[in-house]
Amino acid sequence: MTQQYSRDDTKMLFKRLRETEDPALREELARLHLPLVEYLAKRFKDRGEPLDDLIQVGSVGLLKAIDRFDLDRGVEFSTYATPTIVGELKRYFRDKGWAVRVPRRLQELSLRLNKVVAQLTQDLGRSPTVPEIAKATGVTEEEVLEALESGQAYSTTSLDAPTGNDDEDTPHRLDRMGEEDIALDNLEYFASLAPLIEQLPEREREILYLRFFKGMTQSRIAEHVGISQMHVSRLLSRILEFLRSGMEGEADY
Amino acid sequence: MTSRTIRIVVPAEAGHMPLLRTAVAGVAARHGFTLEEMDDLRMGVEEAAVLLLRQSTGEPITLELELLDDRIDAAVSTVTNGEGPAVDPESFSWRILSSLADEVHTEHDGALARIVLTKHPTQSLSA
Numbered sequence: 294m295t296q297q298y299s300r301d302d303t304k305m306l307f308k309r310l311r312e313t314e315d316p317a318l319r320e321e322l323a324r325l326h327l328p329l330v331e332y333l334a335k336r337f338k339d340r341g342e343p344l345d346d347l348i349q350v351g352s353v354g355l356l357k358a359i360d361r362f363d364l365d366r367g368v369e370f371s372t373y374a375t376p377t378i379v380g381e382l383k384r385y386f387r388d389k390g391w392a393v394r395v396p397r398r399l400q401e402l403s404l405r406l407n408k409v410v411a412q413l414t415q416d417l418g419r420s421p422t423v424p425e426i427a428k429a430t431g432v433t434e435e436e437v438l439e440a441l442e443s444g445q446a447y448s449t450t451s452l453d454a455p456t457g458n459d460d461e462d463t464p465h466r467l468d469r470m471g472e473e474d475i476a477l478d479n480l481e482y483f484a485s486l487a488p489l490i491e492q493l494p495e496r497e498r499e500i501l502y503l504r505f506f507k508g509m510t511q512s513r514i515a516e517h518v519g520i521s522q523m524h525v526s527r528l529l530s531r532i533l534e535f536l537r538s539g540m541e542g543e544a545d546y
Numbered sequence: 547m548t549s550r551t552i553r554i555v556v557p558a559e560a561g562h563m564p565l566l567r568t569a570v571a572g573v574a575a576r577h578g579f580t581l582e583e584m585d586d587l588r589m590g591v592e593e594a595a596v597l598l599l600r601q602s603t604g605e606p607i608t609l610e611l612e613l614l615d616d617r618i619d620a621a622v623s624t625v626t627n628g629e630g631p632a633v634d635p636e637s638f639s640w641r642i643l644s645s646l647a648d649e650v651h652t653e654h655d656g657a658l659a660r661i662v663l664t665k666h667p668t669q670s671l672s673a
Contacts, residue, residue: 410581420582422669423575438575442568486638505638505645511582526585533589533642537596 303370307362322359323352329371330355333378340386341404343411346524347382353494354381402440405430411521420512420522489539497532504529552611558602558624563595566609570620573611577618578667587620587665590646594622594632594661597639601626601659616666617648623660632659 303325310318327348334347358374366373409430413421423441427434490498496518503509503517511529515522554569556562570591574584591609598607605625612619626632631652633640643650647663654660 419668420580422578422580422667423584426581434575438572441581442571505641508645511585522582526582530589533593536638 300369304364307364307370310359311364319356319359323355326355326359326371326374327352329374330378333375334382336379337382337386341407342386343407343521343524346520347385349496349520349524350385351378351382354378357381399440399443402430402432402436403443406437406440407521407523410523414512414522420510486536486539489536492539493532493535497528500525500528501532548615550613552613554609555606556609558599558604558607560596560599562607563592563599566595566607566622567592569609570611573613574618574665574667577613578669579618579665580667580669583665583667586646587618587663590643590663590665591620591622593639593642593646594620594663597661598622598624598626598632598659601628601632603627603657617664618667619662619664620647621660621662623658625657626654626659627657628659629657630654630659632661 303322306318306322306325309315310322330348330351334344334351337347338344354377355374358370358377361377362370362373406426409426410421413425413429417425421429423434423437427437430437490501493501500514500518503514504511509517511522511525515525518525552569552573554566556565567588571584571588574587579587595607595609602624603626607622607624610619610621610623612621631654633643633650633652640650643661643663647665649664651662652660653662
């Protein structure tokens with residue numbers, strides 16, 4: 294019964310969303326289907342990434358699905374959305390993923406370090422140093438550096454990797470009040486960048502603003518946005534790379 | 547105050563920029579910086595290097611890391627196709643550099659341009 298109601302709700306919400314373009318309806322639909330994202334994200338949880346990050350990534354897929362879903366096709370939304378969400382998760386692993394041949398030993402250490410770094414950040418109340426990480430992990434500083442480097446490798450290689458053709462999303466104007474509006478105003482001050490920044494997903498735009506206009510540290514942004522610091526770091530690198538390539542006319546976020 | 551310098555010279559080609567990032571991160575790690583600060587320096591050096599690469603005449607790009615007791619000065623320099631400073635203080639790049647480093651300044655001597663980022667490790671200072 295509940296399921297039936299929620300299906301009807303979904304249909305009605307989509308109908309109204311298509312008529313009104315009201316972002317509140319889009320958010321409501323996203324909220325309603327978050328359990329689906331959580332369920333799918335859990336299928337990827339043994340690959341060493343924090344579940345929260347995976348849910349964030351999956352949510353991007355969910356929003357894409359919401360924007361593309363065609364009521365007239367007669368499929369259930371959840372049926373339609375599942376491959377999009379899973380696709381987004383797979384793409385995340387592929388992008389960050391060991392595109393370069395990283396020795397297994399380093400992959401494992403790199404995954405372990407993610408956890409150690411998260412724990413130390415919490416314990417110390419700040420980002421840890423390499424000696425601190427080495428001590429907590431029981432490996433040498435050299436090994437920590439090597440593993441961190443291999444984890445970073447993704448950010449240079451993924452630039453050359455094809456990003457797939459599912460990226461032509463029309464971005465949604467910011468409709469939230471307050472901070473985000475200021476963000477947009479400030480960012481738009483840089484006129485040449487404005488069209489590029491418009492293409493960034495809302496969260497990426499917010500991260501850009503918080504880091505470079507509010508001077509927030511990565512850890513604080515991580516807390517603010519609800520993802521890990523290492524994820525913030527990866528997103529920042531990716532955003533900067535996107536802006537750079539965009540200024541040379543080859544942007545594709 | 548003791549000071550030591552590490553100097554790396556690479557061809558002005560995009561493919562060599564990751565080496566500069568890696569170098570600065572490795573050096574920063576041994577100088578007591580936290581992961582986040584290492585990351586800031588890495589991104590800052592990359593931004594400076596990309597800026598100079600765009601204006602390069604093909605002459606090599608040099609990264610000089612000056613290790614001081616309380617900080618690292620990371621200077622990226624090359625011969626540019628202009629005669630002015632390599633970064634416009636009104637630009638978004640300047641905003642990025644100044645968010646990532648504690649201090650940024652530019653130097654130029656004819657066509658030779660330098661971007662210098664200064665960063666202090668918070669940990670070793672308080673320790």
